[in-house]
Amino acid sequence: MSTRDISEDRKKVVVIGGGFAGLNFVKHLDSEHFDVTLIDKNNYHSFPPLFYQVASSGLDPASICFPLRRELRKRHNTRVNFNMGEVESIDTSARIVHTPLDDIPYDILVVAAGTTNNFFNMNYLAKSVYTIKSTSEALRCRNDILALLERAAIAPTSAERRKLLNFVVIGGGPTGVEIAGAIGEMKRYVLPREYPTISQDELTITIVEGSDRLLRTMSEDASKSALESLKSLLVNVKLGVNMKEYSPENSCVTLADDSKLDASMVIWTAGVTATPFAWDDGKGESDKDTPAFIGHGGRLKTDASCQVEGLPDVYALGDIAIMTGDPDFPMGHPQLAQVALQQGKRLALNLTARERGKESKVKPFRYNDKGSMATVGRNRAVVDLKHLHFHGFSAWLVWMFIHLISILGMRNKITVLINWIWAYFNYSTSLRLLIHPSRYPLSDDLRFFTESTEDKKE
Amino acid sequence: MSTRDISEDRKKVVVIGGGFAGLNFVKHLDSEHFDVTLIDKNNYHSFPPLFYQVASSGLDPASICFPLRRELRKRHNTRVNFNMGEVESIDTSARIVHTPLDDIPYDILVVAAGTTNNFFNMNYLAKSVYTIKSTSEALRCRNDILALLERAAIAPTSAERRKLLNFVVIGGGPTGVEIAGAIGEMKRYVLPREYPTISQDELTITIVEGSDRLLRTMSEDASKSALESLKSLLVNVKLGVNMKEYSPENSCVTLADDSKLDASMVIWTAGVTATPFAWDDGKGESDKDTPAFIGHGGRLKTDASCQVEGLPDVYALGDIAIMTGDPDFPMGHPQLAQVALQQGKRLALNLTARERGKESKVKPFRYNDKGSMATVGRNRAVVDLKHLHFHGFSAWLVWMFIHLISILGMRNKITVLINWIWAYFNYSTSLRLLIHPSRYPLSDDLRFFTESTEDKKE
Numbered sequence: 001m002s003t004r005d006i007s008e009d010r011k012k013v014v015v016i017g018g019g020f021a022g023l024n025f026v027k028h029l030d031s032e033h034f035d036v037t038l039i040d041k042n043n044y045h046s047f048p049p050l051f052y053q054v055a056s057s058g059l060d061p062a063s064i065c066f067p068l069r070r071e072l073r074k075r076h077n078t079r080v081n082f083n084m085g086e087v088e089s090i091d092t093s094a095r096i097v098h099t100p101l102d103d104i105p106y107d108i109l110v111v112a113a114g115t116t117n118n119f120f121n122m123n124y125l126a127k128s129v130y131t132i133k134s135t136s137e138a139l140r141c142r143n144d145i146l147a148l149l150e151r152a153a154i155a156p157t158s159a160e161r162r163k164l165l166n167f168v169v170i171g172g173g174p175t176g177v178e179i180a181g182a183i184g185e186m187k188r189y190v191l192p193r194e195y196p197t198i199s200q201d202e203l204t205i206t207i208v209e210g211s212d213r214l215l216r217t218m219s220e221d222a223s224k225s226a227l228e229s230l231k232s233l234l235v236n237v238k239l240g241v242n243m244k245e246y247s248p249e250n251s252c253v254t255l256a257d258d259s260k261l262d263a264s265m266v267i268w269t270a271g272v273t274a275t276p277f278a279w280d281d282g283k284g285e286s287d288k289d290t291p292a293f294i295g296h297g298g299r300l301k302t303d304a305s306c307q308v309e310g311l312p313d314v315y316a317l318g319d320i321a322i323m324t325g326d327p328d329f330p331m332g333h334p335q336l337a338q339v340a341l342q343q344g345k346r347l348a349l350n351l352t353a354r355e356r357g358k359e360s361k362v363k364p365f366r367y368n369d370k371g372s373m374a375t376v377g378r379n380r381a382v383v384d385l386k387h388l389h390f391h392g393f394s395a396w397l398v399w400m401f402i403h404l405i406s407i408l409g410m411r412n413k414i415t416v417l418i419n420w421i422w423a424y425f426n427y428s429t430s431l432r433l434l435i436h437p438s439r440y441p442l443s444d445d446l447r448f449f450t451e452s453t454e455d456k457k458e
Numbered sequence: 459m460s461t462r463d464i465s466e467d468r469k470k471v472v473v474i475g476g477g478f479a480g481l482n483f484v485k486h487l488d489s490e491h492f493d494v495t496l497i498d499k500n501n502y503h504s505f506p507p508l509f510y511q512v513a514s515s516g517l518d519p520a521s522i523c524f525p526l527r528r529e530l531r532k533r534h535n536t537r538v539n540f541n542m543g544e545v546e547s548i549d550t551s552a553r554i555v556h557t558p559l560d561d562i563p564y565d566i567l568v569v570a571a572g573t574t575n576n577f578f579n580m581n582y583l584a585k586s587v588y589t590i591k592s593t594s595e596a597l598r599c600r601n602d603i604l605a606l607l608e609r610a611a612i613a614p615t616s617a618e619r620r621k622l623l624n625f626v627v628i629g630g631g632p633t634g635v636e637i638a639g640a641i642g643e644m645k646r647y648v649l650p651r652e653y654p655t656i657s658q659d660e661l662t663i664t665i666v667e668g669s670d671r672l673l674r675t676m677s678e679d680a681s682k683s684a685l686e687s688l689k690s691l692l693v694n695v696k697l698g699v700n701m702k703e704y705s706p707e708n709s710c711v712t713l714a715d716d717s718k719l720d721a722s723m724v725i726w727t728a729g730v731t732a733t734p735f736a737w738d739d740g741k742g743e744s745d746k747d748t749p750a751f752i753g754h755g756g757r758l759k760t761d762a763s764c765q766v767e768g769l770p771d772v773y774a775l776g777d778i779a780i781m782t783g784d785p786d787f788p789m790g791h792p793q794l795a796q797v798a799l800q801q802g803k804r805l806a807l808n809l810t811a812r813e814r815g816k817e818s819k820v821k822p823f824r825y826n827d828k829g830s831m832a833t834v835g836r837n838r839a840v841v842d843l844k845h846l847h848f849h850g851f852s853a854w855l856v857w858m859f860i861h862l863i864s865i866l867g868m869r870n871k872i873t874v875l876i877n878w879i880w881a882y883f884n885y886s887t888s889l890r891l892l893i894h895p896s897r898y899p900l901s902d903d904l905r906f907f908t909e910s911t912e913d914k915k916e
Contacts (some may be wrong), residue, residue, distance in 0.1 A: 433520055435519050
């Protein structure tokens with residue numbers, strides 16, 4: 001166990017995940033009454049709604065990431081411990097969280113570790129498709145889009161260039177629509193100016209969505225507007241058909257109707273699943289059976305107080321949780337930042353109230369739906385509020401404003417704003433940089449920290 | 459050969475390297491008379507004087523890198539082709555430059571590929587020490603400094619924390635002094651605030667320099683001031699002794715006097731050597747013998763017109779060149795940005811004049827020494843001008859101003875300035891981010907582009 005400044009009379013709260021839910025929980029907890037340790041596999045909080053802009057060279061990773069230690073330093077009323085590590089297992093009987101380098105005891109556990117990519121029954125995709133569920137994944141995607149463009153720029157024939165520049169986006173949700181639109185903007189505005197040896201029609205973008213419309217969780221109006229915007233950005237849209245198979249050797253995607261698509265790069269945005277942990281209840285065998293509290297999509301079933309079913313003092317927040325106790329959302333809440341933020345705050349207030357002996361202030365969670373939005377290229381966005389849907393330039397201004405105020409850190413707000421203003425006037429963010437950190441030296445000791453999760457599973 | 463828009467009556471100029479020398483050459487060449495192709499292994503121009511700030515989390519890589527395609531787009535009088543690739547060999551008989559993916563013919567060749575790390579007779583160091591000769595290497599260094607800090611923060615005993623936090627910098631030139639000073643600032647100002655579980659004296663920084671003073675190419679005054687500044691930043695300075703051996707397994711550096719230093723991280727800034735190429739003169743066997751034009755440190759010997767000895771129409775510029783024709787510098791010029799910039803411009807003007815038939819305007823190169831400078835932490839720098847040496851706050855302002863105006867791109871200037879202002883007031887740049895791009899998916903085809911040089915030599 002590490003050197004933590006823990007006084008014996010305060011409850012030890014351990015939070016797994018420094019995303020929207022976990023960080024907002026820590027911010028609202030009156031930590032006079034608790035010793036808090038935040039565990040995250042990264043040393044930064046990141047802003048997932050803009051991962052696609054990192055992938056498309058619109059923003060730099062540093063603009064949407066914020067060091068957790070700096071953020072935690074601001075909690076003046078107490079010291080929040082930070083522990084960089086990836087949780088391997090949770091022992092609910094001994095009340096210990098295990099990471100590769102540490103064993104962290106808890107009195108109260110808050111699980112807010114979010115989701116990861118879901119490849120459904122095609123796990124081989126993990127090594128062959130691009131994903132943008134983390135800053136690392138987005139950077140990888142950016143580097144390889146740029147590498148493909150550079151290769152195509154020196155390819156001798158049009159056929160070879162075409163072969164290198166077939167981008168296929170699987171999934172027509174907000175992330176899919178946003179990344180397809182961003183690549184469409186590169187095709188329409190960047191290619192003619194910066195890659196003169198590539199002609200515009202040699203680059204194709206196709207978005208594939210299984211349902212009959214894009215952004216199916218949003219309004220019909222939003223779907224229609226997104227479709228029009230993508231078409232104006234020269235993106236091919238295929239609706240009502242799923243991907244059946246991808247063969248990276250042949251650069252070929254096969255759809256459910258057995259039609260084929262050439263694909264030099266497949267960007268997978270089609271599904272998520274809860275970040276998995278090994279749960280140990282001290283009775284043995286638990287690793288083999290799925291615990292009863294694991295629900296649809298691997299999410300942890302909770303009651304309206306965010307407590308995981310059957311696990312006292314264990315709570316789950318945000319995308320990893322599925323709450324069955326909110327009467328307005330009997331099937332669980334949508335996996336959105338707003339839900340995570342609101343749950344984090346509610347749980348913090350509840351735990352604080354209970355610790356202060358003010359049981360009357362403990363309230364069940366109710367989601368206040370503030371609406372949802374997505375953007376499709378410059379100048380265009382779609383916004384769904386409770387009683388109002390709108391799109392176009394005004395929606396885009398709203399989108400920009402909401403995202404800017406939500407990003408952590410004044411320096412980040414300023415650099416994001418500068419980048420967006422720059423891009424608005426010249427479509428050129430000077431961020432098309434193919435930078436890869438050197439791999440040497442690499443001691444095994446540090447491998448854990450310096451490579452992202454999937455690398456270690458090599 | 460790739461699709462380049464080449465008209466038969468113009469000479470084909472191929473430039474290897476988009477650094478200070480190569481880019482300034484392209485900028486000043488009247489390309490009405492030439493078809494220019496710029497080859498670089500990266501798709502960006504970078505700013506080496508600030509690599510150490512990337513390594514120490516002071517600046518983001520994107521702030522000191524600028525996409526070459528954007529910069530080349532600005533040359534309105536012509537189209538400069540860009541070819542991202544790493545030169546493997548140069549056939550001076552057939553006049554062809556070979557990269558892994560392309561063969562590029564030339565009439566005139568300009569070699570401006572700079573230098574790389576020199577480990578002298580200790581090549582095993584390439585895989586065990588950290589270097590900061592490129593953006594990739596600097597990022598690697600940053601990631602692992604942060605990883606060591608995070609590991610130490612959860613280490614249970616002081617002995618273990620000390621073992622993780624011994625930083626040794628080899629080489630007391632500007633880069634060594636600057637990185638040692640930057641880590642010193644982290645020790646003095648960042649550690650107490652953001653890593654409360656680590657006490658300040660558990661982190662040590664030692665700089666080792668073989669000669670009897672730091673910054674030995676600068677004035678005595680600069681050396682003295684750098685020494686004082688480093689000491690105030692809690693850096694141990696060892697002068698007059700070289701490193702003899704480094705054993706990463708034992709985390710131990712052995713110096714020439716057989717004394718030992720614990721070292722969890724060794725940062726090597728002790729020497730450079732010219733970027734090597736395979737030269738083929740068409741007579742065979744050439745790969746085995748060192749060509750006569752290779753001089754001290756692998757540099758290419760040139761006359762005062764920058765032409766490589768014995769190779770008509772082949773020129774060398776900047777750090778990779780050693781010119782014996784400048785009477786003020788019979789041993790060759792110092793390897794500084796100013797020399798590279800001035801040589802690039804001179805050669806461009808000369809080639810243009812000759813092509814226009816104005817032989818009278820062709821002039822030999824003469825270096826105009828504008829002075830040199832280095833910085834040691836916030837508020838402190840040393841500046842040597844021809845007739846004036848100064849240091850301290852005023853030198854630091856001069857240092858900042860000169861570097862700011864030298865960085866390519868207005869967006870970069872602004873973001874660097876914002877970061878410096880931020881850092882000035884709170885020592886906290888919010889850039890202590892340990893971000894590593896995901897390694898999957900990785901097709902062999904793209905490996906060339908997406909991993910840095912040394913990785914491929916694995």
